[in-house]
Amino acid sequence: MxxxxxxxxxxxxxxxxxxxxxxxxxxxxxxxxxxxxxxxxxxxxxxxxxxxxxxxxxxxxxxxxxxxxxxxxxxxxxxxxxxxxxxxxxxxxxxxxxxxxxxxxxxxxxxxxxxxxxxxxxxxxxxxxxxxxxxxxxDEVVWGGAARVGSRSVQRRVATATGLTQGAIRQIDRARTAAVLLREGAAPLDVVHGLGYFDQPHLARALRRFIGRTATQLLPSRAAASGTGSMPDAMSLLYKPEHPSSS
CATH class of the missing domain: 2.60.120 (Jelly Rolls)
Known part of the structure; x- marks a missing residue:
């Protein structure tokens, strides 16, 4: 590899x-x-x-x-x-x-x-x-936790700590999760429904923007069966974002 x-x-x-x-x-x-x-x-x-x-x-x-x-x-x-x-x-x-x-x-x-x-x-x-x-x-609100301060304060603190909005963080992490699921063999339609994408074109746009791959290129069976489905180049580390532990 x-x-x-x-x-x-x-x-x-x-x-x-x-x-x-x-x-x-x-x-x-x-x-x-x-x-x-x-x-x-x-x-x-x-x-x-x-x-x-x-x-x-x-x-x-x-x-x-x-x-x-x-x-x-x-x-x-x-x-x-x-x-x-x-x-x-x-x-x-x-x-x-x-x-x-x-x-x-x-x-x-x-x-x-x-x-x-x-x-x-x-x-x-x-x-x-x-x-x-x-x-x-x-870290808590990024993962969907309830904040004890106002929404504007939350937005300001997230932007200060990450340089990104909550929406941008969730879009990136959702696309990373989708890519991992596809590489594990999940069907694109199942990924669409499981992660809340509107439809397959919506998923495709997210993959192109954030992962630099199509769903076909990520599917292990398609990549192995077809030269056109092979990866155009190597990929950086990709893992599914997980909720942090409470420790």
Whole structure:
């Protein structure tokens, strides 16, 4: 496979997922839309990089130069960095200006590059230093919870913490869920009814915009049976959004 990836959930309230990936033999990759921001580390050749990557509001095509190993921490909705406004990170990334094989620069301070298994240790250090803060209301209302404040206050807090509106977050996460279900073999019509799309054209538009694939390209049986149904290029990490634990 050109891109291999593994991921796991996290028991940290600040983190949604921790993932690791390896790319080889692929020239381009489809980066699917995501409503969450990430702290990403990657190595190409002997060079190590680190970057804060913001939410992506549409699928894009990224070039892959040779072989690379990557590792990322995807943060829960409501987790923010006060020194970096979320709105400035949407559809963009900010690479660390100084990175070694073991350390990177964030908020003008050096931090150790963690391993996949101890990513939460770095997160805990960032929280204690005030680099990361969390608005618990945001994660709750994004998942349909009832807020104890007015709707305008909710909208403002969601936008401040994520750089996106509630509607945009739900559209992106619904499309990601649809793509995972289709890859697992679900029929498009079942996905339409199960996720509340108006009809199959509505689903098709969402997939093209947020995933960069058609339903046919995502169906495993169609992709295996027809060369025209094969994937045009590799895909970034795709998983079904899950409600965070209450821990």
């Amino acid at each position: 050109p891109v291999e990836s593994v991921h796991r959930p996290s028991d940290s309230r600040y983190v949604s997922r921790v993932w690791r990936g390896r790319a080889s033999g692929a020239e381009t990759m489809t980066s699917v839309a995501t409503s969450q921001w990430e702290l990403v580390f990657w190595r190409d050749g002997r060079t190590t990089h680190a970057a804060v990557r913001g939410p992506e509001t549409a699928a894009t095509t990224a070039r892959i130069a040779g072989e690379s190993d990557s590792f990322g921490i995807t943060f829960a909705h409501g987790t923010t960095m006060p020194h970096l406004p979320a709105s400035a990170l949407v559809d963009s990334e900010l690479e660390s200006p100084c990175v070694t094989a073991r350390r990177f620069l964030l908020r003008g301070e050096e931090w150790p590059i963690p391993r996949v298994e101890d990513a939460e240790l770095l997160v805990d250090r960032l929280v204690r230093a005030g680099v990361l803060v969390r608005d618990p209301l945001v």
